[in-house]
Amino acid sequence: DTGVSQDPRHKITKRGQNVTFRCDPISEHNRLYWYRQTLGQGPEFLTYFQNEAQLEKSRLLSDRFSAERPKGSFSTLEIQRTEQGDSAMYLCASSLSATSNEQFFGPGTRLTVL
Amino acid sequence: GESVGLHLPTLSVQEGDNSIINCAYSNSASDYFIWYKQESGKGPQFIIDIRSNMDKRQGQRVTVLLNKTVKHLSLQIAATQPGDSAVYFCAEKGASGTYKYIFGTGTRLKVLA
Numbered sequence A: 001d002t003g004v005s006q007d008p009r010h011k012i013t014k015r016g017q018n019v020t021f022r023c024d025p026i027s028e029h030n031r032l033y034w035y036r037q038t039l040g041q042g043p044e045f046l047t048y049f050q051n052e053a054q055l056e057k058s059r060l061l062s063d064r065f066s067a068e069r070p071k072g073s074f075s076t077l078e079i080q081r082t083e084q085g086d087s088a089m090y091l092c093a094s095s096l097s098a099t100s101n102e103q104f105f106g107p108g109t110r111l112t113v114l
Numbered sequence B: 001g002e003s004v005g006l007h008l009p010t011l012s013v014q015e016g017d018n019s020i021i022n023c024a025y026s027n028s029a030s031d032y033f034i035w036y037k038q039e040s041g042k043g044p045q046f047i048i049d050i051r052s053n054m055d056k057r058q059g060q061r062v063t064v065l066l067n068k069t070v071k072h073l074s075l076q077i078a079a080t081q082p083g084d085s086a087v088y089f090c091a092e093k094g095a096s097g098t099y100k101y102i103f104g105t106g107t108r109l110k111v112l113a
Helices: none
Strands: A005-007 A010-013 A019-024 A031-037 A044-050 A053-057 A065-068 A075-079 A088-095 A109-113 B010-014 B019-024 B032-038 B045-051 B056-058 B062-067 B072-077 B086-093 B101-103 B107-112
Touching (some): A044 A065, A044 A075, A044 B101, A075 A088, B032 B072, B045 B062, B045 B072
Parallel strands (some): A010 A109
Antiparallel strands (some): A044 A053, A088 A109, B019 B072, B086 B101, B086 B107
């Protein structure tokens, strides 16, 4: 399967713990996005990378959230001191800017904070 | 699997009929729009896109219409099939200077046999 992959698919954690999610985009896609989706809502933009550069962050992204894409390939999203309100599906998407704005989404990581 | 959008607006359509899903977008400066389909337990899947310099674009069994005057987008699905049952989202991208995509709240399409 050469699509976008995310790991883990599910994560249950206790409030106050740190969690880290990984996204592997489609090979050679230089654009990478992170979104958060809660039940009944559309995906909410969190941040955008072009290659290794983080070019845009949502104002909704608190300082407990950090994302990296160190080599311009895979990306990680870390949430520190998790809160119950962080419970959501975290989606990653990638696209190839030279030809299309079409974003290919991964299956998501479902986070449950107890 | 987990359902997406338990309390979304729902459109029920007979199999074989045409479906029309509507979306109101927020930013008159948005220059690019996409329709996505999301099945339960999966990430959104691209269906069709349209740029703001167009008012209609057709794909295979799908047509997107853009009315910039009233900031309205619609997705038409011809000969709706059971496999079309999903939640549909429209998304808009602001004009140059932002990479942010803003998604609508979605519409659940139910295809009745």
